[in-house]
Amino acid sequence: MATALDRIIEYKRDEVAALKANRSMESLLADAAAASPTRGFARRMSDIVSSGENALICELKRKSPSAGEIMPGADPVAIAKDYENGGAACLSILTDFQSFGGSLGDLAAVRAAVDLPLLRKEFMIDVIQVAEARAFGADAILVILSAVDDALARDLIGAATDLGMDAIVEVHEEDELERANALPSALIGINNRDLKRMVTELETTERLAGRLAPGKSLISESGISEPAHIVRLRKTGAQRFLIGESLMKSSDRQLQCENLRKAS
Ligand SMILES: O=P(O)(O)OC[C@@H](O)[C@@H](O)c1c[nH]c2ccccc12
Numbered sequence: 735m736a737t738a739l740d741r742i743i744e745y746k747r748d749e750v751a752a753l754k755a756n757r758s759m760e761s762l763l764a765d766a767a768a769a770s771p772t773r774g775f776a777r778r779m780s781d782i783v784s785s786g787e788n789a790l791i792c793e794l795k796r797k798s799p800s801a802g803e804i805m806p807g808a809d810p811v812a813i814a815k816d817y818e819n820g821g822a823a824c825l826s827i828l829t830d831f832q833s834f835g836g837s838l839g840d841l842a843a844v845r846a847a848v849d850l851p852l853l854r855k856e857f858m859i860d861v862i863q864v865a866e867a868r869a870f871g872a873d874a875i876l877v878i879l880s881a882v883d884d885a886l887a888r889d890l891i892g893a894a895t896d897l898g899m900d901a902i903v904e905v906h907e908e909d910e911l912e913r914a915n916a917l918p919s920a921l922i923g924i925n926n927r928d929l930k931r932m933v934t935e936l937e938t939t940e941r942l943a944g945r946l947a948p949g950k951s952l953i954s955e956s957g958i959s960e961p962a963h964i965v966r967l968r969k970t971g972a973q974r975f976l977i978g979e980s981l982m983k984s985s986d987r988q989l990q991c992e993n994l995r996k997a998s
Contacts, residue, residue: 737930738799742833742857743881750860759862765869772898773851775824775874776921776951782823783973787995788964789823791853791953793978794844796828796835800932804982810840811847813987818848820991824874826853826976838870845871853902857881864893874900877919879910880929884917891919902953906938908945915947922946923976927956936963943970961997968998 736744779789794810797803814825827844828836834855841854854872856863859882867875877890887903894901895918903914904923914922924942927934934957946952954972958964959980967975977994984990 738833738932739878739881739929742799742830743859745832746830746857746859750862753862753866754860757862757866759865762862762865762869766865766897769869769871770845772868772873773849775851775853775900778851779823779951779953779974782995786998787821788968788997789974790821790991790995791824791826791974791976792817792820792822792981792991793826793855793976794828794836794840795855795978795982797833798979799833800927800934801979804979806835808982810844813982814844814848814850816987817981817991818850820988821995822850822991823974824851824853826855826978827872828855829870830856838866841867841870841872858890859886861889861893864890864897864899867894868897868899872899874902874921876902876904876923877917878904878929879913880904880906884913887913887917891917904955905942908942911942911945915945915950920949920951921953922950923953923955925955926958936967939967939972940970943972958994961993964994964997 782789796808827841828834829838851873853874854867875894877887891901901919902921902923903919904925905911905914906925924939926938939954952972953974954967955976958977
C-alpha cells in the first residue's frame with residue numbers, strides 16, 4: 735500500500751516537472767545570487783545553545799496529513815513575529831501546498847518581516863528546489879532520507895552548501911541515522927513522527943540520539959507540546975528542537991516559546 739510519504743513524493747515529481755518547464759536552473763541561480771545573504775541557520779542555534787538555552791526551530795504549518803486542519807487562515811507574518819518575540823532561534827516554513835497549506839509566498843513574506851534564519855520545509859527530490867529555496871530567501875533546507883538515496887542526498891547537500899545554506903538531514907530509523915552520519919552535513923534531525931505510518935513517539939529520539947557520530951548536532955523533531963517533553967528529551971543530549979502544531983495552536987505563542995526555550 736502507498737504510504738502518505740509515497741503520495742507526497744508522487745505529486746512532488748509533477749511539481750518539479752512543472753517548475754523545470756517554467757524556470758531554468760540558470761535563472762533561479764541568478765535570483766539566488768541576487769537574494770540577500772544567508773543568515774547562518776546552524777550558527778544561530780549554536781549561539782543559543784552556548785548561552786545555555788534551548789534552540790527552538792518554530793514552524794509555520796496550516797494543516798498536515800496527521801493533524802488535519804491546524805490553523806487554516808494563519809497569517810505567516812503575525813505568527814513569525816510571535817515566534818521571534820518568544821526567542822525562537824530559527825523558523826521552519828512549510829512550502830508544500832497540497833498537504834500542508836504552505837507556499838513559497840509564505841517564505842518570502844516571513845523573510846521580509848523577521849530577522850531569524852529560515853528553513854524551507856519541503857520534500858526535496860531535485861537540486862532545482864534548492865536553488866528555488868535560496869531564491870525565495872531560505873537559509874536551510876531539509877533532506878528527508880526516507881525519500882532520497884545517498885547520491886541524491888549528497889547532491890542536495892552540495893547544492894545547499896554552494897549557496898551558503900545549511901541542510902538538516904532527517905532520519906527516523908537506525909539505518910537512516912547510519913547513512914546521515916556518513917553524509918557531509920552537521921545537522922541531523924531525528925523525526926519522532928514516522929512519515930510512513932504517521933505515528934509520533936518521543937522514544938524515537940531516545941533510541942537514536944546516542945548513535946550520532948562525533949561532530950553532528952542533534953535536532954529532535956515533532957510531537958513536542960510541553961516543557962516536560964523538552965526536559966525529557968534533553969536527557970538524550972538534545973538541545974535543539976523543531977516544534978510545529980502545538981505552537982501553532984497555542985493561545986499565547988510567545989509565552990509558550992519562552993517556556994519551551996528555558997525548560998531544562
Ligand atoms: O507539528 P509537530 O509535531 O511539532 O512537528 C513539527 C515538524 O517536526 C514536522 O512538521 C515535520 C518534521 N519533518 C517533516 C517533514 C515534512 C513535513 C513536516 C515535517
